[in-house]
Structure formats: structure tokens, C-alpha cells
Amino acid sequence: MKKFRSYLYAALLMLSAPTLLAQHRDAVDTALVSKFRKEGLKNSRVMEILSMLTDMNGPRLTNSPGYKNAANYAKSALEGWGVGNVHFDSFGPFGRGWFVKKFSLQVMAPVYFSVIGYPKAWSPGVKGTHKTEAIYLDVKTEEDLEKYKGKLKGKIVLFDFPIMPKPAFKPDATRLTDSTLLKMANAAASNRSGGSRRRFAAGAPEMLTYKKWRLCESEGALAVMEGSRGSYGTFYASAATVPTDPTATGARVSAQADNAPEILPQIVVAAEHYNRLVRQLQQGLTVKLELAMETEFTKPEDGFNVIGEIPGTDKKEEVVMFGAHLDSWHSGTGTTDNAVGVAICMEAMRLLKAAGVQPSRTIRIGLWGGEEQGLLGSTGYVKKHLGERVADSVKLTAEGEKFSVYFNTDNGGGRWRGVYLQGNENVRPIFREWLKPFEKDGTSTLSLSNTGSTDHIPFDNVGLPGFQFITDPIEYFARSWHSSMDMYERAVEADLKQNAVMLATFAIGAANREGLMPRK
Amino acid sequence: MKKFRSYLYAALLMLSAPTLLAQHRDAVDTALVSKFRKEGLKNSRVMEILSMLTDMNGPRLTNSPGYKNAANYAKSALEGWGVGNVHFDSFGPFGRGWFVKKFSLQVMAPVYFSVIGYPKAWSPGVKGTHKTEAIYLDVKTEEDLEKYKGKLKGKIVLFDFPIMPKPAFKPDATRLTDSTLLKMANAAASNRSGGSRRRFAAGAPEMLTYKKWRLCESEGALAVMEGSRGSYGTFYASAATVPTDPTATGARVSAQADNAPEILPQIVVAAEHYNRLVRQLQQGLTVKLELAMETEFTKPEDGFNVIGEIPGTDKKEEVVMFGAHLDSWHSGTGTTDNAVGVAICMEAMRLLKAAGVQPSRTIRIGLWGGEEQGLLGSTGYVKKHLGERVADSVKLTAEGEKFSVYFNTDNGGGRWRGVYLQGNENVRPIFREWLKPFEKDGTSTLSLSNTGSTDHIPFDNVGLPGFQFITDPIEYFARSWHSSMDMYERAVEADLKQNAVMLATFAIGAANREGLMPRK
CATH class of the missing domain: 3.40.630.10 (Zn peptidases)
Structure with a gap:
């Protein structure tokens, strides 16, 4: 044809x-x-x-x-x-390979509630259903680590500072405006070829964070719980952390690797629930948890x-x-x-x-x-x-x-x-033709710039x-x-x-x- | 002073x-x-x-x-x-009085996930941990009820049609604009004294809904699950439904009442999770659930x-x-x-x-x-x-x-x-004085209208x-x-x-x- x-x-x-x-x-x-x-x-x-x-x-x-x-x-x-x-x-x-077979985290005291959260990927589980207490690792300096010695064994450690969600005065959903598209259309080629992933505040310097992990491990914590960014019951769970000395050289071992070291079970929890537990602990209340967390690795x-x-x-x-x-x-x-x-x-x-x-x-x-x-x-x-x-x-x-x-x-x-041209000016006239049937639907922008x-x-x-x-x-x-x-x-x-x-x-x-x- | x-x-x-x-x-x-x-x-x-x-x-x-x-x-x-x-x-x-002692709802098949949801208030619980199947009550007419006879016993019934959340192109968080405040300032007194509560689509005519409830009861369903409005893991749980014949006269019995009839355990589930289960069932898959739901009534x-x-x-x-x-x-x-x-x-x-x-x-x-x-x-x-x-x-x-x-x-x-005057013009000059220290912070509107x-x-x-x-x-x-x-x-x-x-x-x-x- x-x-x-x-x-x-x-x-x-x-x-x-x-x-x-x-x-x-x-x-x-x-x-x-x-x-x-x-x-x-x-x-x-x-x-x-x-x-x-x-x-x-x-x-x-x-x-x-x-x-x-x-x-x-x-x-x-x-x-x-x-x-x-x-x-x-x-x-x-x-x-x-890895998958979750069961996850349930229940706050039994001071006030019952059912926690929204999930294991991080490639996290080990815990055997059976554990009833234990939560402890908040409120560590701002290396000296702070000392006060948790002898206190973490068998506990679920709240590892991070709370992240407070803010009211959303801007819409969550957007479409690209003409003004944004125009900037893209007029952009020059960029050297940034690989692009950068969005990064979020780590909360603490890398070495201190590493020492916190090591403390949890050496003290025999049952599991580590992190509060998630996000709000309203949405959380973000990616791969389990493999604690790595930031001064060490060589490639980091990832959690899915065959040779990954043994790590602690790791849980991510919706901000509101995590923060509530932190506030209860800061108030001096005893937080009793019941955790069932079964995960399975494949070969x-x-x-x-x-x-x-x-x-x-x-x-x-x-x-x-x-x-x-x-x-x-x-x-x-x-x-x-x-x-x-x-x-x-x-x-x-x-x-x-x-x-x-x-x-x-x-x-x-x-x-x-x-x-x-x-x-x-x-x-x-x-x-x-x-x-x-x-x-x-x-x-x-x-x-x-x-x-x-x-x-x-x-x-x-x-x-x-439209299309990012990745700095390839030669394709512009070709894409311009192919976009023609879609122009009336708002699809017509060619940007010389990169996306990664x-x-x-x-x-x-x-x-x-x-x-x-x-x-x-x-x-x-x-x-x-x-x-x-x-x-x-x-x-x-x-x-x-x-x-x-x-x-x-x-x-x-x-x-x-x-x-x-x-x-x- | x-x-x-x-x-x-x-x-x-x-x-x-x-x-x-x-x-x-x-x-x-x-x-x-x-x-x-x-x-x-x-x-x-x-x-x-x-x-x-x-x-x-x-x-x-x-x-x-x-x-x-x-x-x-x-x-x-x-x-x-x-x-x-x-x-x-x-x-x-x-x-x-009533409170939740435990709630965990796990989808064991076709794909494991942990469901975000909760019992409705004054719902009874179920004894122990139940493993059962889900069934979707896809009832649009009274005739549709027939096909569920003999099929609900011991099952968790997905009671409602799915509600699809839409992307939020408007901000969730707002402050009153000058234009809205001006309308309030210029409003006349309203007759609407009691105010009306926000209502949300019931999904089905009242009599059909009542018959659905009765079917679940007479067939011996284990529990009734409803999909919530809302999105992103947020759900809305209010009082358990006491199924009431809409043609009956007299006051409705509320779930907390001493003389409330026995009702089925009722669960509300976040839209995304409820809808996923409905789609799995519509695809002909067997949905296996594990439910722990313990609630307690006080005298x-x-x-x-x-x-x-x-x-x-x-x-x-x-x-x-x-x-x-x-x-x-x-x-x-x-x-x-x-x-x-x-x-x-x-x-x-x-x-x-x-x-x-x-x-x-x-x-x-x-x-x-x-x-x-x-x-x-x-x-x-x-x-x-x-x-x-x-x-x-x-x-x-x-x-x-x-x-x-x-x-x-x-x-x-x-x-x-500002303040709603509830149609009381006499208080306007008084409130006007008391608002003076707060005018500079945007608090200065007096509306003759009611709020209820x-x-x-x-x-x-x-x-x-x-x-x-x-x-x-x-x-x-x-x-x-x-x-x-x-x-x-x-x-x-x-x-x-x-x-x-x-x-x-x-x-x-x-x-x-x-x-x-x-x-x-």
C-alpha cells in the first residue's frame, strides 16, 4: 500500500x-x-x-x-x-527473585490500629507472628548511638525522622502547559545524556546512617521500620538497604544479588502511621506491635x-x-x-x-x-x-x-x-511529518533536549x-x-x-x- | 481591666x-x-x-x-x-460502645496483597482467622439476585459497584478566595437552618440495596465488603448498615443501639484495592482471602x-x-x-x-x-x-x-x-468590632447566611x-x-x-x- x-x-x-x-x-x-x-x-x-x-x-x-x-x-x-x-x-x-507471602503489622498498644506498609523488596521476613515493642532511633549524632546499646534486641526499630506531609495547594494531576511545551520546543541540546533520577533527602549523613544500620544489626533488632514520603496512605517501597560502609571502595552489593549479605527485615510505612508511632514513643508510651512478615526468595x-x-x-x-x-x-x-x-x-x-x-x-x-x-x-x-x-x-x-x-x-x-530528540537534529523533519495526524490533539512538540x-x-x-x-x-x-x-x-x-x-x-x-x- | x-x-x-x-x-x-x-x-x-x-x-x-x-x-x-x-x-x-481489636485482610490468591481497609463502626467481627473466597455481587436488577442463591455461604461478598477515582486536576487543599468570601459577605439570610450533610451516590435504588443485604444474610455470607470513595489508600468508614426495609415506617435502628438486630460483619476497603478484586473476579479468577477481624462491644x-x-x-x-x-x-x-x-x-x-x-x-x-x-x-x-x-x-x-x-x-x-451570622443581623456590629484585631490576617468576613x-x-x-x-x-x-x-x-x-x-x-x-x- x-x-x-x-x-x-x-x-x-x-x-x-x-x-x-x-x-x-x-x-x-x-x-x-x-x-x-x-x-x-x-x-x-x-x-x-x-x-x-x-x-x-x-x-x-x-x-x-x-x-x-x-x-x-x-x-x-x-x-x-x-x-x-x-x-x-x-x-x-x-x-x-522475591515476593511477599504475608504482611500484617498491627499496633496493639497504646491504641489499636492496623498499619499501612509493606516489606522493602528482597527483605527477609520474620518467622511466625511476632509480638514485640517499637523503639524510635532518635539519632542526630554519633554520641546518640550509645544510648541505644542494649535496647534494640528483638524490637522493631523506627529508623528515620518523621517526614511531615504538607497540604497539597497545587494539583496532583497536571498536563503540560503551552508555556512548558514552548520551553521544550526552544530548548537546546543538552549534555545530560544519562539523566538524573529524582533524589529525596536522605535524612542523615551517610556514615551516621551506616552506623545506625550496624547498631541495629549488632544489637539484634527484629526489624527496621522506615517512614515513607507520601501522604494519605500512599507509601513508597523500593529495594531493601544493604548497609555499606561509605568509605569502602568497589561496587555496592544489591539486595537481589546472589552474594548479598544477610540483612535485617525492612518495612516501609505510610507517613501518617509512622509519625503517629514516633509521637507515641516520644510521649513515653509503650508501643506494642504484632508483625507477620513472610517473604520468599527464588533461586x-x-x-x-x-x-x-x-x-x-x-x-x-x-x-x-x-x-x-x-x-x-x-x-x-x-x-x-x-x-x-x-x-x-x-x-x-x-x-x-x-x-x-x-x-x-x-x-x-x-x-x-x-x-x-x-x-x-x-x-x-x-x-x-x-x-x-x-x-x-x-x-x-x-x-x-x-x-x-x-x-x-x-x-x-x-x-x-511530542518527542525528545536527544540532540539529534536530523530526525526533526521526519518526526514533524509523523506528528501531523496528532497535532490537533495537542501532540506537536519536538524538543532538541534529552530525557534520561x-x-x-x-x-x-x-x-x-x-x-x-x-x-x-x-x-x-x-x-x-x-x-x-x-x-x-x-x-x-x-x-x-x-x-x-x-x-x-x-x-x-x-x-x-x-x-x-x-x-x- | x-x-x-x-x-x-x-x-x-x-x-x-x-x-x-x-x-x-x-x-x-x-x-x-x-x-x-x-x-x-x-x-x-x-x-x-x-x-x-x-x-x-x-x-x-x-x-x-x-x-x-x-x-x-x-x-x-x-x-x-x-x-x-x-x-x-x-x-x-x-x-x-465499640472498638476494633484486630483487622487484617490478606489476598492470598490469585496474587498476594495486603488490603487497606477497616471494619465499619459497630460491625461484629468474625471468630478466628478465616480463609475463604470473595464473590462479587454484580446486581443491577432484582432478577440478578437469583443467580447468587446458594453461592454466598461463608464467602466475603463484594457488595458495591466499583467507584473509579479520577486524577486530581484541582488542588486538594484550598483557602477561601476573596471572591468566595465576598459572596458570603453579600449573602442574604437563608432558611436552610439545619444544613444538609453531603451525600454521595448510593449506587443502587434503596429497595434493591435492601434485598441485596437480605440475600447476603439469608445465604449466610461471612462478611460484606464495600469499596470506598476516595483514592490513594484513603478510605471512609462510618457506621455499619442496619438493613432496613425502605417501605417500613418508624425510626431506623442505628448500629450502636441496644436493640440493634444482628448484622453481618462489614468492611470498607480502599477503592484501588476493592476495584482490583472486582476486576479479578470479573476475569473469572478465584480470589482467596484471609480475614482476621475482631471487634468488641461495651455495654x-x-x-x-x-x-x-x-x-x-x-x-x-x-x-x-x-x-x-x-x-x-x-x-x-x-x-x-x-x-x-x-x-x-x-x-x-x-x-x-x-x-x-x-x-x-x-x-x-x-x-x-x-x-x-x-x-x-x-x-x-x-x-x-x-x-x-x-x-x-x-x-x-x-x-x-x-x-x-x-x-x-x-x-x-x-x-x-469570619463568622456565619445565622440570619442574626443584630450581632453584626458586635462581631465587626471583635474581628478588628484579626482583619490583617484575612479574617474579616461576616456572612448573614447559615451554616448547618x-x-x-x-x-x-x-x-x-x-x-x-x-x-x-x-x-x-x-x-x-x-x-x-x-x-x-x-x-x-x-x-x-x-x-x-x-x-x-x-x-x-x-x-x-x-x-x-x-x-x-
Whole structure:
């Protein structure tokens, strides 16, 4: 269809009506976009996919049973739609899988209440149901450590200072304003390639924190409890801390590693509940707790990504790829981080198949594992298949040489408003064409600047075009990202549908254009 | 002090400098207000009081141990500050006390998670820890009921349709804008005296809902689970439903009543968790739950208010009163509803004592019980001590005849921005004077209109001046009112301090002015 049209355009061009000269060689196939739109807006399955990834199988901590169940679901769904060569592709050693089997924390005195919280990932559990007391580790200086000697044994230690939530005078949910988009549109390329993760106040100097951990361990605390940022019953649980001497050299051992040392059971608790316990303890009251916390480790294994493709035709060795990370944190269901991305990618694949495309290049989907532990899945994939950076130069594989472009999605469930160009000015006119069908929906911004922190970076790092979309945040950074309430309710259906249509459009555009996507 | 100044002003008046004619006879005693302000802003104890009412003793469901502990705390604190005649004053039969001893709801399959929720007040518990299955009562018509016959026995029934939270594009926290305050300032008196409580969609017609309850009972369900409004792990738990035939006549029996019929255990669950379970069940998955839910009833007793006073001097039979309800719902700690009100009142009493006032009239504090069950404490107090409405006329007691005014506070922890006049135009010039010291802090609006739904209404109903303050909502209606997260963190310290100073100012103004407060 596309080819036929190209020939037609060429023929028309020879007939030389001057207005037709305006037809860009990367002009979108509007008939195909209409097909995507019809299927993607009227018969969308994106919310069903999302629910399968979150409600039914999530959360999806890498190598956990939830991750594997979701991967199996994704594989069979993709296969069901006719996507080819769907397989699990190892990205190398990851460490242990882990999951929660039971968690209940009850305050039995001075006043009964049931605590909102959860184990940190890869935390050990405790055997049986423990009745014990809480103690608040109110340590501001090293001298303060002394007064807790002999007092922590068998106790649950409240480890941090309370974080007081503040009233929300700004809306939690936002869309990008014209003014913000304009700044992005006018931004210059940035050197910040890797991007920086958001950081939150650690509460205490690193060495003092390390000594607090060591004290809890040497004194035989039963478990360590941390108050979470967040409010209103939402909390943020990531990986358990492996206490590490900040003066030591060498790589830090992560909690999932095969060789991780034994650590104390670690619990994160909603701010209001944690703070209440601290206030009760500061008032001199005895806080009695009842803790049931059962977690299970699975054997160390390689991590894996889920890969599938629509084989290309005349240029099938050349690959256009899109993807999102399948893994998540464990206390919610990892909806906006990043089941929405996976659902968009899967739905885009379904739209391409439903439209019966026979692309020139191969269109491949990559659902990554281990993103939350440092982009492990995408990094492993790039190294294994596409190339690597050695010292200051990049060595691409044969497959890498023929690789066209990678589109990533991982910034929550909001509507895409454009594309970060990652400093690659060459792609601007191409993306400008592909955005045309979406301009009327507010999606038209191209920003030369970078965005980081997710799975397009390993591609970008070896000089391959890797992009991420400019996305309306909705409640992403305010409330859902990494939170216990990153659940199905956080998704905005209309936005996901639209994004899937747009992704299919970008993929087929890249797959059928004359050349590979231009590199920087 | 006040009297001396009045004489002085009178003397100055006779000397007749025309500008002095502007001195209103209700002008505030600015030296005294300075004292209140100094003590109330610099040595405030309002947050300590609040923490004692919430963290240490709350929640305070009427007649529960928490209510009694908080009442004992309030009594001893007031006595400690020199407040006189502090006592518990019965407001008549209330019913049973009740509290939660344990609640844990675990989803064991298809995917483990720990559910955020709580028993509804006065719900029975279940014996031991039950492992059972969930079933979703997807009933839209009476015919739908049939398909659940024989299927509910021993199960936990998901009773309601899911309520989907939406992204919050408006801020949760607000202060009243000038534009809103102006509308209030320009409002006419309203006939709506009793005020209306906010109502939320019931989800199904009343008769169908009743039949659903009866089905659950007759089929022997283990417990009924309802999804809550709210989001992000916040839920709203009020009294257990006593299923009542909507065609039956006569008063409804409430769950706390001595003669309440046996009802099923009832659980309220955070929207995201409830909805996830519904989606799993709709997908055909088996949802296995583990429920521990222990509640305890105490014997039926009279309810009581906490009353205390600073005795008047020359007009000690005349009473100026302020108050707030001490009781709360049970799933949070009842901070903005209404420990903040109690803390403001107690702190105002402390400020009056600290300033060493010797008021002309008696200044009395009333901390009410049973407000959440229908203003029972304040209604009982008014009837017992002040008067009652018989048919269309009001019959005041001798004490009622000498009663001056009641100030109530019960609209969350925000700053007071003025006063609702309840249609009483006569008090406008008086309040205008008393507001003067607070105008610069944005507190200057007098609205002729009414506000309802709380404890000034019983006073207003018998024609006694009863007022409630215009209050910045902060997150009151958006998130904290009646919610599981109505906890200490919701209070705004600076606002509570300011309100306490203002309440002390109004109280002493009313206590020392020439006459009783004018009635409507």
C-alpha cells in the first residue's frame, strides 16, 4: 500500500503540479493511520492488556513470579495477535527473585490500629507472628548511638525522622502547559545524556546512617521500620538497604544479588502511621506491635526481556524497535511505572498486525526486565545484540549497524505531547511529518533536549537513535511513580489509546521510510 | 481591666474629643488580645493537645474506650489549667460502645496483597482467622439476585459497584478566595437552618440495596465488603448498615443501639484495592482471602459531654459558651473532624486562664459526644439545660433565659476567615468590632447566611445565638473529613493557634459586654 502510494506520488510528481512538491518523503500514510485510529480508538484492548499486566499478574519485580506471569501473558497475547518470534531473551545474571507471602503489622498498644506498609523488596521476613515493642532511633549524632546499646534486641526499630506531609495547594494531576511545551520546543541540546533520577533527602549523613544500620544489626533488632514520603496512605517501597560502609571502595552489593549479605527485615510505612508511632514513643508510651512478615526468595537466575517482531520484507535485516520496561516495584501493581508503557507497546503491535502491515523493515517489540535496578534489561540487550562503548569509541555489531531506531515509553500514563530528540537534529523533519495526524490533539512538540533515566539511554549511549516521548505527567511524579498506589486506577484510558495509535504510526513510518533513521 | 478601661473611655467621652466618639461599646480589649496572642502564638500548646486527642487517645467513637480516654485527658488538662467545675454531663442514652481489636485482610490468591481497609463502626467481627473466597455481587436488577442463591455461604461478598477515582486536576487543599468570601459577605439570610450533610451516590435504588443485604444474610455470607470513595489508600468508614426495609415506617435502628438486630460483619476497603478484586473476579479468577477481624462491644450507656467553666463574677448566672464535638469516626484519629475544634476550644480556655481573666459572665466549654450520630451531645445538652422547641414555640429554662451565646467550631483545621451570622443581623456590629484585631490576617468576613450540620444548630433551634466560624477548608472536604487519613498531619499549626486566640477574644468580648448577645 505504502509503496504503491509512493509510486503514485512519484508519477504525480512527474506530472508536476507545483503544490505536490510539498509532499514530504516521510509523509505519513494517512489511510493506514486511519486504520490504526479506528481499531485503536474503537476496538482498543489497551485497558484489558493493562489490567492483565497489573491486576491479574502484577506487581512485576524482576524475576519474581509476577514478572514471569506477566511475561508469559505478554508472550501469549503477542503470539495470539500473530506477532512472530516471541521469546524470552536473557540479559545476563540478575540475582534472586522475591515476593511477599504475608504482611500484617498491627499496633496493639497504646491504641489499636492496623498499619499501612509493606516489606522493602528482597527483605527477609520474620518467622511466625511476632509480638514485640517499637523503639524510635532518635539519632542526630554519633554520641546518640550509645544510648541505644542494649535496647534494640528483638524490637522493631523506627529508623528515620518523621517526614511531615504538607497540604497539597497545587494539583496532583497536571498536563503540560503551552508555556512548558514552548520551553521544550526552544530548548537546546543538552549534555545530560544519562539523566538524573529524582533524589529525596536522605535524612542523615551517610556514615551516621551506616552506623545506625550496624547498631541495629549488632544489637539484634527484629526489624527496621522506615517512614515513607507520601501522604494519605500512599507509601513508597523500593529495594531493601544493604548497609555499606561509605568509605569502602568497589561496587555496592544489591539486595537481589546472589552474594548479598544477610540483612535485617525492612518495612516501609505510610507517613501518617509512622509519625503517629514516633509521637507515641516520644510521649513515653509503650508501643506494642504484632508483625507477620513472610517473604520468599527464588533461586538466582538470569534476567530476561520479552522480544517479538513483525518480520520485515525487503529490508528485514534492518530493525525498528519500540519498547517499555515490564518490571516494576512491588507494593502497588506498577501501573504508570510502567505497565502503561508495556500496554501501549503491545497495543501498538496489535494495531500493526490488525492493519495487516507488511513492513519493509522488521518491527520489534522489547519488554525489558531489571529497569528499576539500573536499566539492566535494555542495557543487556544492546550489549548482546547491537554494540557497546569501548573507551571513547563505539563498536556496533553487524545487527547494530543495521539497526534503525528505538522508541521508548516510560513516563507514566499521560498523553504524549511530542518527542525528545536527544540532540539529534536530523530526525526533526521526519518526526514533524509523523506528528501531523496528532497535532490537533495537542501532540506537536519536538524538543532538541534529552530525557534520561530509562531504556532508550543504552541505545543512545552507543550512538543508535533512541527516543522517548514528551508525556503529560498526570499524577506521575506527584503520586503514582514507585508508589503503593501505582494501580490500574491511575491510567487515563483516552491517553493510552491515543499513544498506541501514535506509536504504531511512528513504527511503520520508520519501517517503511527510505533509509535508516539518521544518527547524530 | 476591661471595666477600668470602660470607665476611662466614658470619662474621656465626657471630655468629648469627637474622634473618641468612634469607640464602639463592644471595642475589643486590645491589651488582653495582646496577652492572648503572646501566649497563644509563642507558648501555644494547641498541637500538644491535638496529639493527645488524636495520636495518644484517638480515635474517639462515642462511648468507645478512645472517647473516654480523650474525655479523661481533656478533663484533667482543663483542671490542670485551673478551669472550674469540669465534669462529664450525660446527654441521655446513647447505646453501645465499640472498638476494633484486630483487622487484617490478606489476598492470598490469585496474587498476594495486603488490603487497606477497616471494619465499619459497630460491625461484629468474625471468630478466628478465616480463609475463604470473595464473590462479587454484580446486581443491577432484582432478577440478578437469583443467580447468587446458594453461592454466598461463608464467602466475603463484594457488595458495591466499583467507584473509579479520577486524577486530581484541582488542588486538594484550598483557602477561601476573596471572591468566595465576598459572596458570603453579600449573602442574604437563608432558611436552610439545619444544613444538609453531603451525600454521595448510593449506587443502587434503596429497595434493591435492601434485598441485596437480605440475600447476603439469608445465604449466610461471612462478611460484606464495600469499596470506598476516595483514592490513594484513603478510605471512609462510618457506621455499619442496619438493613432496613425502605417501605417500613418508624425510626431506623442505628448500629450502636441496644436493640440493634444482628448484622453481618462489614468492611470498607480502599477503592484501588476493592476495584482490583472486582476486576479479578470479573476475569473469572478465584480470589482467596484471609480475614482476621475482631471487634468488641461495651455495654449500653448514656453518652456524655465534657463541660468546664471559668466562673463569672457579677453576672455569673449568665453563660457564654464555646465548644466542639469530641467524638469522631474510627478509622483515622478524627483530627480535622474534630480534634482540631476541641484543641482550639481547650487552648482558648487555657489562654483565658493564663491571662487571668475574671469575666463578668461565666465562660463555659462544651466538648460534645455523639455528634456523628446526629448532634446528640449538643442537642441533649440544650434540651437538658437551656430549653426546647415544643410545636412551634420555644420554651427556655431559667438557665436558657440567661444564656448569652454559643460559638462552635467544626469545619476542619483551617484558619477562621469570619463568622456565619445565622440570619442574626443584630450581632453584626458586635462581631465587626471583635474581628478588628484579626482583619490583617484575612479574617474579616461576616456572612448573614447559615451554616448547618453541627453543634451550634441545637442552640439556634431554640432561638439562642449559636454561631460557627467561616473556615478555610484546606483539605477538609477533599480528603480528611471522615477519612482513614484524618490524622495529626492534616492540622495546620499556624491556623489553629490563630483560631484559639480569636476564640478567646470572642469569648471574653461576649462575657464582658454590657448585655447578653442579641437574639434574632
